[in-house]
Amino acid sequence: MLKASKTESPATSGFSIKPYLENQGSRFENHLNFMNPQLPKVLKTLGFDKTYVRGEGAHLWDAEGNRYLDFLSGYGVFNFGRYHPVMVETMKEMLEIKDANLVQFDCPHLLGELAKALIQKVPYCDRVYFCSTGAESVETAIKFAKAHTQRDRILYLDHAFHGLTMGALSVNGNAEFRNGFGKFSSDGDKIPFDNISALENELKKKDVAAFIFEPVQGKGVYIHRPGFLKEAEVLCRKYGTLTVADEIQSGMGRTGKFLASEYENIEPDMVLISKSLSGGLVPTAAVIAKDKIFKSVYSKMDRCVVHSSSFGKNSLSAAMGLASLWVLDNENMLEKANWVGEQIRSKIMALKPKYEMLGEVRARGCMIGIEFQAPKSMQLKMGWSLLHTLSKDLFPQLIIVPLMKDFRILTQTSGHHQDIVKLLPPLVTSQEDIDYFVSSFEKVLQSAHKFPGGVWDLGKTLAKAAMSDNS
Ligand SMILES: Cc1ncc(COP(=O)(O)O)c(C=O)c1O
Numbered sequence: 091m092l093k094a095s096k097t098e099s100p101a102t103s104g105f106s107i108k109p110y111l112e113n114q115g116s117r118f119e120n121h122l123n124f125m126n127p128q129l130p131k132v133l134k135t136l137g138f139d140k141t142y143v144r145g146e147g148a149h150l151w152d153a154e155g156n157r158y159l160d161f162l163s164g165y166g167v168f169n170f171g172r173y174h175p176v177m178v179e180t181m182k183e184m185l186e187i188k189d190a191n192l193v194q195f196d197c198p199h200l201l202g203e204l205a206k207a208l209i210q211k212v213p214y215c216d217r218v219y220f221c222s223t224g225a226e227s228v229e230t231a232i233k234f235a236k237a238h239t240q241r242d243r244i245l246y247l248d249h250a251f252h253g254l255t256m257g258a259l260s261v262n263g264n265a266e267f268r269n270g271f272g273k274f275s276s277d278g279d280k281i282p283f284d285n286i287s288a289l290e291n292e293l294k295k296k297d298v299a300a301f302i303f304e305p306v307q308g309k310g311v312y313i314h315r316p317g318f319l320k321e322a323e324v325l326c327r328k329y330g331t332l333t334v335a336d337e338i339q340s341g342m343g344r345t346g347k348f349l350a351s352e353y354e355n356i357e358p359d360m361v362l363i364s365k366s367l368s369g370g371l372v373p374t375a376a377v378i379a380k381d382k383i384f385k386s387v388y389s390k391m392d393r394c395v396v397h398s399s400s401f402g403k404n405s406l407s408a409a410m411g412l413a414s415l416w417v418l419d420n421e422n423m424l425e426k427a428n429w430v431g432e433q434i435r436s437k438i439m440a441l442k443p444k445y446e447m448l449g450e451v452r453a454r455g456c457m458i459g460i461e462f463q464a465p466k467s468m469q470l471k472m473g474w475s476l477l478h479t480l481s482k483d484l485f486p487q488l489i490i491v492p493l494m495k496d497f498r499i500l501t502q503t504s505g506h507h508q509d510i511v512k513l514l515p516p517l518v519t520s521q522e523d524i525d526y527f528v529s530s531f532e533k534v535l536q537s538a539h540k541f542p543g544g545v546w547d548l549g550k551t552l553a554k555a556a557m558s559d560n561s
Pocket of ligand 1: 165223224225226228251252253254304308336337338339340364365
């Protein structure tokens with residue numbers, strides 16, 4: 091029998107990543123020359139072209155040492171803040187241990203432990219499939235649903251976002267993402283948001299494998315009307331269709347519960363999580379599903395690897411997953427999400443009487459959408475309609491650009507053709523940061539309520555940049 095021997099650490103190779111990090115002069119140029127060139131162009135136009143060199147908790151720092159408040163959280167991968175100490179220690183531990191990772195012909199222990207822990211959190215499911223990204227988990231759910239039901243159609247909601255690989259794109263409810271990528275047989279499978287009779291009309295045909303939905307829709311932060319998802323679940327069961335809750339963004343405590351589905355009292359057949367499952371440090375995703383589905387897919391030994399991927403059984407991701415669940419449970423992350431979200435929501439709502447363009451503020455925990463509405467006063471009405479004639483995507487940029495430029499706060503617009511600014515603050519955001527955000531946001535609102543001038547001048551610049559872009 092071979093004995094395990096301790097290998098000597100290799101002589102230092104002379105490689106260090108530090109010189110790369112210390113000299114970032116070619117950061118944007120490299121992207122222009124060797125990657126998607128549109129990204130640096132867009133960032134420059136918006137003034138988002140910063141040289142970030144460090145991140146910790148709810149903050150980022152640039153090369154000049156300026157601090158930024160990060161209300162984007164890497165699209166929700168950093169629910170617990172950047173470089174959470176428990177994640178960092180776990181990562182270090184794993185690298186020092188040199189765990190026998192990715193043997194492939196193996197049943198890695200940490201994966202099993204994480205699966206068991208996830209089933210404890212989602213007790214109506216029985217088994218877990220691990221993969222690397224949110225979109226990959228969506229692809230998996232689509233395949234699993236087809237295999238289990240032997241049906242082909244997947245119903246999805248208007249404005250749904252489930253990722254951008256081909257299967258995920260086929261259930262994307264935004265034409266802007268689908269256009270240019272060929273024909274989709276799923277064009278007729280889109281259901282208007284919260285429309286239960288439209289859903290039933292399709293389910294009745296008994297050819298629908300699954301209905302996929304986000305319990306809180308990310309594009310616009312739309313919360314379903316109470317009861318819709320429960321009614322949908324009942325109908326899906328009636329017609330033999332599986333339900334798939336895409337909790338890739340709304341899960342892992344972001345909405346103040348482990349899963350946003352818990353607000354709806356539903357028990358989906360498959361639950362998808364990703365993003366903060368690894369604390370943001372390594373890619374990971376999980377499809378948590380009922381046993382019957384696994385039985386259909388992995389029906390006999392020669393179908394053992396019928397669905398799998400090279401990085402799926404990654405111990406490092408599993409270790410980070412176990413650490414994330416520990417942080418979630420031991421550092422009161424659900425309470426924090428509710429507290430941060432409610433503070434921001436109520437403080438922004440309190441500004442409503444003073445600012446006529448401030449509309450509804452929707453929040454479920456730390457998923458927050460601030461909607462703007464058409465003004466009634468003459469001057470502002472002129473600015474609003476002029477800008478919306480130029481482009482239906484511009485208005486929220488007039489808010490996020492000054493938030494960055496004048497206050498160093500990173501936020502995002504919420505989707506195409508929506509007057510919505512979206513906030514995904516880390517669940518660990520402090521009172522001081524919340525107050526700073528709200529006072530900065532109010533200053534931007536003040537500027538937006540003066541037409542002409544203020545942020546409206548920026549509208550002209552952005553519209554010009556968009557129109558002159560023919561490259
Ligand atoms: C709800 C939802 N589903 C799926 C995805 C796709 O995840 P990924 O970008 O990891 O492929 C995202 C990403 O933002 C998401 O928000």
